[in-house]
Amino acid sequence: xxxxxxxxxxxxxxxxxxxxxxxxxxxxxxxxxxxxxxxxxxxxxxxxxxxxxxxxxxxxxxxxxxxxxxxxxxxxxxxxxxxxxxxxxxxxxxxxxxxxxxxxxxxxxxxxxxxxxxxxxxxxxxxxxxxxxxxxxxxxxxxxxxxxxxxxxxxxxxxxxxxxxxxxxxxxxxxxxxxxxxxxxxxxxxxxxxxxxxxxxxxxxxxxxxxxxxxxxxxxxxxxxxxxxxxxxxxxxxxxxxxxxxxxxxxxxxxxxxxxxxxxxxxxxxxxxxxxxxxxxxxxxxxxxxxxxxxxxxxxxxxxxxxx
Amino acid sequence: xxxxxxxxxxxxxxxxxxxxxxxxxxxxxxxxxxxxxxxxxxxxxxxxxxxxxxxxxxxxxxxxxxxxxxxxxxxxxxxxxxxxxxxxxxxxxxxxxxxxxxxxxxxxxxxxxxxxxxxxxxxxxxxxxxxxxxxxxxxxx
Numbered sequence: 001x002x003x004x005x006x007x008x009x010x011x012x013x014x015x016x017x018x019x020x021x022x023x024x025x026x027x028x029x030x031x032x033x034x035x036x037x038x039x040x041x042x043x044x045x046x047x048x049x050x051x052x053x054x055x056x057x058x059x060x061x062x063x064x065x066x067x068x069x070x071x072x073x074x075x076x077x078x079x080x081x082x083x084x085x086x087x088x089x090x091x092x093x094x095x096x097x098x099x100x101x102x103x104x105x106x107x108x109x110x111x112x113x114x115x116x117x118x119x120x121x122x123x124x125x126x127x128x129x130x131x132x133x134x135x136x137x138x139x140x141x142x143x144x145x146x147x148x149x150x151x152x153x154x155x156x157x158x159x160x161x162x163x164x165x166x167x168x169x170x171x172x173x174x175x176x177x178x179x180x181x182x183x184x185x186x187x188x189x190x191x192x193x194x195x196x197x198x199x200x201x202x203x204x205x206x207x208x209x210x211x212x213x214x215x216x217x218x219x220x221x222x223x224x225x226x227x228x229x230x231x232x233x234x235x236x237x238x239x240x241x242x243x244x245x246x247x248x249x250x251x252x253x254x255x256x257x258x259x260x261x262x263x264x265x266x267x268x269x270x271x272x273x274x275x276x277x278x279x280x281x282x283x284x285x286x287x288x289x290x291x292x293x294x295x296x297x298x299x300x301x302x303x304x305x306x307x308x
Numbered sequence: 309x310x311x312x313x314x315x316x317x318x319x320x321x322x323x324x325x326x327x328x329x330x331x332x333x334x335x336x337x338x339x340x341x342x343x344x345x346x347x348x349x350x351x352x353x354x355x356x357x358x359x360x361x362x363x364x365x366x367x368x369x370x371x372x373x374x375x376x377x378x379x380x381x382x383x384x385x386x387x388x389x390x391x392x393x394x395x396x397x398x399x400x401x402x403x404x405x406x407x408x409x410x411x412x413x414x415x416x417x418x419x420x421x422x423x424x425x426x427x428x429x430x431x432x433x434x435x436x437x438x439x440x441x442x443x444x445x446x447x448x449x
Contacts, residue, residue: 040364040367040368043360043361043364044360044364047359047360047364047390048393050359051359051390051393051394051397052393052397052426054394054397055394055397055398055400055401056401056405056424057397057400057401057404057424057425057426058424058425059424059425059426060425060426061425061426061427061428063428064426064427064428064430064431065426067428067431067435067442068393068396068397068431071392071393071396071435071440072389072390072392072393073368075389075392075393076365076368076369076372076385076386076389077368077369077371077372078372079385079388079389080368080369080372080373080374080385081372081373081374083374083381083385084372084373084374084375094376094377094378095374095376095381096381097346097347097350097381097384100346100381100384100385100388101346104388108439109388109392111346113345113346113348113349114345115391116346116349116384116387116388116391117345117349117352119387119390119391119394120349120352120353120356120358120387121356125359126359127357127359128359128360128361129361130361130362130363131361131363131364133363
């Protein structure tokens with residue numbers, strides 16, 4: 001079966017009868033009209049083919065089938081249109097049998113109810129299966145959060161419903177922070193006291209302590225000042241924006257020199273000396289990897305030059 | 309002037325000597341049963357399933373502007389259209405059989421099979437009898 005042919009198998013009644021659609025002698029293969037994409041036209045063609053097969057034909061020419069299909073469609077449309085016209089001419093909206101009879105007369109067909117009845121009741125009438133309707137794809141439900149509120153009384157019902165409440169209702173979840181000086185100072189001091197207390201307790205538990213009163217370990221424990229690496233992280237400091245903190249160099253593979261945490265100003269010479277010092281004093285190898293070098297913060301002098 | 313229906317056959321002509329005012333004409337008029345029978349047939353259409361599915365027929369009728377809540381009228385129109393096509397097909401088949409019955413030679417089977425193909429050449433004269441003129445274009449596009 002070439003691509004231009006109409007499907008050859010049409011179930012008629014209980015038997016599947018193969019109908020071949022032959023090409024005429026002057027028709028060219030592959031240039032005929034392709035299978036109609038409209039499913040309704042396809043059903044019409046199937047119906048016409050079934051009726052022709054019922055008449056006794058085994059094969060039908062493609063062009064002949066199309067002609068008959070067009071005749072069928074125009075016949076159906078014309079009868080419907082004329083019936084409607086006659087109903088409207090009689091000032092009615094609902095067509096009746098009389099309108100149909102008049103339409104048949106208008107068309108020139110004999111009005112033969114007996115013939116129609118005989119035709120309708122014939123045993124050999126073929127049946128075409130009703131095409132199944134595809135269900136419309138269900139739109140994915142938009143996720144809704146919360147219950148939508150009803151429209152206010154002054155808005156009519158045909159307006160769209162209100163959106164999700166979170167889109168237009170804002171509930172403040174926190175209080176406005178206190179900005180007055182005394183409250184902030186008090187809070188800071190309280191926080192400092194709490195941190196010192198918890199830190200001393202932490203030290204008492206983690207590092208070695210000398211207890212003045214062995215019976216009561218909570219009273220006056222003498223803690224050895226053991227430096228911990230994350231010391232700077234757990235102590236809260238006042239923020240100083242003007243001076244910059246120096247970062248420990250990380251360009252060495254092995255242990256690094258103990259960094260002096262005291263705040264100091266960075267100068268150009270010092271930054272130069274730092275690298276020089278790192279090269280000469282450290283015993284460990286310096287990784288000459290540019291990606292592992294510590295970030296060099298911009299010097300204040302450079303900053304001033306930029307600002308100019 | 310009223311035309312009373314007569315029960316018998318064609319009535320004899322009036323005597324030539326009677327005046328026109330006394331002349332009565334009686335013609336055979338078939339009882340007008342079409343309307344009655346059609347509405348009767350309409351009542352039977354509820355159980356009938358036509359060859360063409362109702363949804364397709366309704367679609368084409370709606371395209372033409374015909375809209376009815378009564379499905380029987382739609383089925384009636386569908387049946388009428390189907391009958392039209394069936395009549396054409398039957399007549400074409402009769403023509404085909406007549407043509408096939410005349411020559412009978414070798415390879416009759418293949419010839420018969422070939423003859424049972426509905427071609428455009430056979431269809432066109434049949435359609436012409438029904439008032440549909442189909443003309444082939446002089447050139448093939």
